[in-house]
Amino acid sequence: MAGKTPREVIPEEAFMTKITGKISRRKFLSSSASFLTTTGLFGLPRQHCSLNSLADQSQVTEKKILCRTLGKTGMKLPVVNMGVMNSFNPALVQSSYEIGIRYFDTAAYYGRGENERMLGRVFKEMNVRDNVFIGTKIFIPHQQRRMPPNEAKGFFLKTAEESLKRLQTDYIDILFSHNVQTPEYLNNPGILEALEILKEQKKARFIGFSTHTNMTELFKEAVQTDTYDVILTAFNYAMEGDDNLMNALRAAAGKGLGLIAMKTQCTQYWYREYVPPASQKYYQGKILHTAVLKWALRHGFVTTAIPGFTTFQQMEEDFSVAYDLEYTPEERQFLQDRNIKNQLGYCLQCNQCLNSCPMRVDIPALMRTHMYISCYNNYVHAKQTLEETPREQSLLICNQCTECTAQCVNHIPVKKRIDELKMFYG
Numbered sequence: 001m002a003g004k005t006p007r008e009v010i011p012e013e014a015f016m017t018k019i020t021g022k023i024s025r026r027k028f029l030s031s032s033a034s035f036l037t038t039t040g041l042f043g044l045p046r047q048h049c050s051l052n053s054l055a056d057q058s059q060v061t062e063k064k065i066l067c068r069t070l071g072k073t074g075m076k077l078p079v080v081n082m083g084v085m086n087s088f089n090p091a092l093v094q095s096s097y098e099i100g101i102r103y104f105d106t107a108a109y110y111g112r113g114e115n116e117r118m119l120g121r122v123f124k125e126m127n128v129r130d131n132v133f134i135g136t137k138i139f140i141p142h143q144q145r146r147m148p149p150n151e152a153k154g155f156f157l158k159t160a161e162e163s164l165k166r167l168q169t170d171y172i173d174i175l176f177s178h179n180v181q182t183p184e185y186l187n188n189p190g191i192l193e194a195l196e197i198l199k200e201q202k203k204a205r206f207i208g209f210s211t212h213t214n215m216t217e218l219f220k221e222a223v224q225t226d227t228y229d230v231i232l233t234a235f236n237y238a239m240e241g242d243d244n245l246m247n248a249l250r251a252a253a254g255k256g257l258g259l260i261a262m263k264t265q266c267t268q269y270w271y272r273e274y275v276p277p278a279s280q281k282y283y284q285g286k287i288l289h290t291a292v293l294k295w296a297l298r299h300g301f302v303t304t305a306i307p308g309f310t311t312f313q314q315m316e317e318d319f320s321v322a323y324d325l326e327y328t329p330e331e332r333q334f335l336q337d338r339n340i341k342n343q344l345g346y347c348l349q350c351n352q353c354l355n356s357c358p359m360r361v362d363i364p365a366l367m368r369t370h371m372y373i374s375c376y377n378n379y380v381h382a383k384q385t386l387e388e389t390p391r392e393q394s395l396l397i398c399n400q401c402t403e404c405t406a407q408c409v410n411h412i413p414v415k416k417r418i419d420e421l422k423m424f425y426g
Contacts, residue, residue, distance in 0.1 A: 071258030107137035137178035149190030156194035253301035
């Protein structure tokens, strides 16, 4: 892949070594001791959280971590937390806790369970389970989602028990139904029954669903059914101007649903290909990441964001936003520099491309797979995504076409990304 991502690119072999990583005293502590000491971050007590709206931030005279309450759950969280999916580095999780992060988001699906196992091992060694909030997710592959409700119920109950063991805990703070795409799956009676049983057994304090497809319709449905406590949703600057989405998010928050934002950074290595030379400077350093993260969090209906950082530098950059959501002049200029929504390279998973493909390939799934490789360097999750895509809609079907006719209404280079996927998995 040409060029460098503003985030550190990690080769596949380096990524894989993280899976068996152990906690050790980090060089990070010595190199960043002054940062941690001056901001008073070690062993952050919960009272350091200050629930501030954008309106009253100017009244904050000392440096405090901004916190918000996650809807009707009552959980008070820093506005920036950790999406653990792409990190199998125990030292990074430990440092994230020490810097002030309190919510850690994982899934049974990530790394075939190794992500949960690593997280549970870290919290046990640190003896901090009572001081953190854990969210994990249960995923039924799409080709199996037509299973009878009683089988779905059994799948969820069994997977939840396995997650509890891997996480070495008696309860999960938020248990999500993972990658929900339709109202029918959202309201699957077997899944809902399993989630309610787990709540009654106090093995899940709260229940939610995650989504990055068909979001507006799902938010409206969640408000009507009034079953879930939390929604984990893709939300980033590429969605700016989508009034229907914004209104649905506000309505969900107004009904007490806690909203957690993922995919907030939407960073891709190819960004610079779309901007004039004068704008290239904004892809250096941390301006891109802090600007788009602040944009997401400046929407009051979002409680917290979970950027998936994989290095200590990224952790510091992302968490710096937790102290102040006001744009710097450079960040404001970055967001106004161009029509960024058409140049971010982020697939909105809107499915409007499907009709342009005569083979009806699941192009959104392929675009997510491409993101997992090129942005996250997560080859394991990319392969899993391809494997769970029905064969008749998979990358294999793309090999039958001599010319790709798929088109994206938001200017995503579909053909280019599919060709790049073929280099890995064709």
